[in-house]
Amino acid sequence: MAPIDSPITAQELEILSTKAIAAKEAAYCPYSKFRVGACILTTSGEFVVGANVENAAYPVGTCAERVAFGTAVVAGHKSFKALAVATDIKPAASPCGMCRQYIREFTNGSFPVYMYDGEGSYKVMTMGELLPDSFGPGDLGI
Template identity: 45%
Template sequence: MSLLEAAREVRENAYAPYSRFKVGAAVRGRSGTIYKGVNVENVAYPEGTCAEAGAIAAMIAAGETELIEVAVIADSPAPVPPCGGCRQKLAEFGRSDVPVTLATTEGARLDTTIGELLPGRFDVSHMDKC
């Protein structure tokens, strides 16, 4: 199963009763294992969880800390990019050159990288003390 197929499959499990905007995400860990996530809404907006954050949490829960590929899919007119918070989360666990596929359920696709999604990212190098 491809990463995009995994994201498409899991998207159906999203909990989006308020917006009805289901998002599925999948990340591939360094081991090759695919981890999936969906958006989970809450009536007390904005207390929901993004699909990308869910996939990353599944990866971390399994004991991996590096992702090497990302796919995100939604039923929208154009591919939906991760929110700012999820861009930073992806950057925490993936290098700048990690490929990211953004897609729609109708087949539109945008291929990018973590670095292109979050140029000038805040990373561990900013924490080094002189």
């Protein structure tokens, strides 16, 4: 994992992590019991949270990352600085494959994803590391 020049301040990272960890409390996960919280920092300085929402028909559930990005986009945000994802396990879990492509829709390869474990420790990776050789709207001429 290459070092990342953080595009966010220490204070922004503190808020981002606190909100992602707290968002786990809102998770609706009666089937898996796997709580996930997420928080996005927009380029306008707003923090948008999400939590996973499961469904009895398993594929219908929605991951915390997609809840957060969907909420942000509906609120008019299209530009983001960082994402934090928090789980209760150790080591920290990374976004699933579907979420990686979803996140990539609104970010680029240098976008940082901070992944928090159940003890509050984190690792950070870029979208380029999480989804190498990816494509996004720019590759489709959008």
